[in-house]
Amino acid sequence: MSGRTASLSPPAGAMPPVRHPEAPAPGELLGSHYDQCFGCGGAQPHGLHLEARAGEGVSLTAEFRVKAAHQGAPGLAHGGVLATALDETLGSLNWLLRVIAVTGRLETDFVRPVPVDTVLHLDAHVVAVHGRKIYSSATGRIGGPDGPVAVRATALFIEVKVDHFISHGRDAEIKAALADPDQQRVARAFEVNP
Numbered sequence: 491m492s493g494r495t496a497s498l499s500p501p502a503g504a505m506p507p508v509r510h511p512e513a514p515a516p517g518e519l520l521g522s523h524y525d526q527c528f529g530c531g532g533a534q535p536h537g538l539h540l541e542a543r544a545g546e547g548v549s550l551t552a553e554f555r556v557k558a559a560h561q562g563a564p565g566l567a568h569g570g571v572l573a574t575a576l577d578e579t580l581g582s583l584n585w586l587l588r589v590i591a592v593t594g595r596l597e598t599d600f601v602r603p604v605p606v607d608t609v610l611h612l613d614a615h616v617v618a619v620h621g622r623k624i625y626s627s628a629t630g631r632i633g634g635p636d637g638p639v640a641v642r643a644t645a646l647f648i649e650v651k652v653d654h655f656i657s658h659g660r661d662a663e664i665k666a667a668l669a670d671p672d673q674q675r676v677a678r679a680f681e682v683n684p
């Protein structure tokens with residue numbers, strides 16, 4: 491981490507986030523960025539199947555039902571799975587900016603245990619943007635959208651180009667994604683970002 495700040499607080503000079511003019515309207519489902527994604531992919535049998543909806547500004551809400559396959563302790567969600575749900579929710583915010591970004595840093599507070607079959611109600615917003623760095627924050631509640639807080643996270647996402655995935659991803663999946671019209675549509679939507 492030499493030369494890097496561990497802080498998740500935006501530095502002086504960071505700007506408020508700007509919602510992309512073509513971002514989905516508040517209440518609209520965002521959809522999955524990749525059908526095999528462990529967080530949001532509908533075709534991923536082991537995944538969380540998290541569904542996110544656009545909110546006002548650069549914010550969103552998301553829901554994820556904890557399944558038996560997500561246990562750590564008996565009957566309780568694994569902390570890493572909850573961190574994944576937070577990561578996915580925070581990552582989805584970048585769609586509202588029309589910026590492709592990957593998680594650089596994620597800090598999670600586990601406030602109360604989350605039993606299997608519970609719906610985790612997440613809300614997230616981008617706090618600020620500084621160059622390629624996107625600072626965001628999320629909260630997960632149980633028992634309803636206004637229920638008690640179970641998890642919280644703050645994160646730093648770093649903007650990348652589509653080439654990031656093409657250079658680093660395994661060939662088979664990259665080739666399949668490049669040949670998939672739905673995936674091409676997602677990539678094109680990012681490319682129109684001014």
Ligand SMILES: CCCCCCCCCCCC(=O)SCCNC(=O)CCNC(=O)[C@H](O)C(C)(C)COP(=O)(O)OP(=O)(O)OC[C@H]1O[C@@H](n2cnc3c(N)ncnc32)[C@H](O)[C@@H]1OP(=O)(O)O
Nearest residue numbers: 494495523577578581590592593594595623648650676677
């Ligand atoms: C088609 C649609 C698909 C859409 C696909 C969307 C996928 C979303 C998936 C869900 C989210 C995930 O799981 S993403 C998967 C998990 N994350 C990853 O795999 C990322 C792995 N890490 C990397 O590839 C790299 O480290 C990067 C890209 C993050 C940064 O490398 P880089 O591009 O060379 O940039 P670099 O110069 O190092 O850093 C740029 C600035 O960010 C800061 N910075 C970078 N990393 C960190 C860090 N960990 N902690 C603090 N600060 C950091 C630097 O200090 C610098 O600040 P300054 O000097 O400018 O101030």
